Amino acid sequence: MQPRCGACMQLTGSMNRRERNQALQANKLGAMWAVLDRAISGALEDYSPSSAAILLWLSYWPPMSVSELGKVLSLSQPACSRAIDRLAASGFVRKSHSGSRETLVEILAAGRIEAMRLQTQRLSTLSAMLSTLAKSEQAEFTNLLNKLLAGAVENRADARHICRFCDHGVCDGPFCPVGCRATQIEQSAQGDDRG
Template identity: 30%
Template sequence: MTVQKIENMVGALALALSDSFMLATQEQAPELGPAAAALALLGHEPGMPIERLRRALGLSHSGTVRLIDRLVAGGVIERHSSEQDRRAVALHLTKSGEEKCAAILAVRQQRISCALKVLDPHELEALGKIAEKLLKNQVHNLDEAYCVCRLCDAAACVNCPVSAALDESKAAQKL
């Protein structure tokens, strides 16, 4: 198999998986992508400031504020004063937002599980090691980490490779 074919197949697989769970989450977060990712990020990090969310979602500041306005109006997030900086806004999920976040992560996990069920345990373990290596290579700073993990289930990712990559990057910078 040629490298070009492998690269093409990995791209097609990534797109197929992404499309599958992004479409499946649409019922929980009607704005395909950014709203679902915002809920997942806030579920992982309650109190996230608008600027951190903006960078993770790759939106403009005004686009992020409009998204937040819609999510507040939808009753899934709330704005609070930040405990670290009274000028900043801390974003938190409401009870309804927590339920939607859980549903988004569940449907994402179900779609990925369904796609991977064709692999035997050894193949699945090998894929896990390859995915870990590839993820570590994608992350060089905190903004990239939030972007890569914007729809991750943090509770499922013990010893997260993205966090490990950040730690390794910080250690290398201190040397």
């Protein structure tokens, strides 16, 4: 489909071949986001992305405070609290007070089962998308994906946010380009502090 507006045609017409190819790749990457968003939204059913991320995150990590969870999800404390309250009403999580003023959130057995179900659906949906690639293409795609993911990380908080839906039992340690990059950044900062 060709752009119809004059301004669009003028913009693309003024690009050299390299710029046009980069714009085309970026455009396709943006379109892929729409495809992934639709697929993941379908896999997560009626859950909001925040509620699903809370269940999935807590299924791998120990109880954490509402404010810590909000940082992982990039949600305000009140928005995070509302999502947690909905999950608590369903019997999936429980809020409790720690010795300090913070409220801790922990996943319950029913929540762990629901998180496993959602994670299975999520991974199955995304695996089906990958099955359109040949085995050699999948290996190449994995290498490229690792580079793109690592390149998006600026700090540990970024890493946690990027990986909020991940199956940490599968993608952990040296298999996680996001966590590895966050560790490299932290080690580099420690080296700079010592030097």
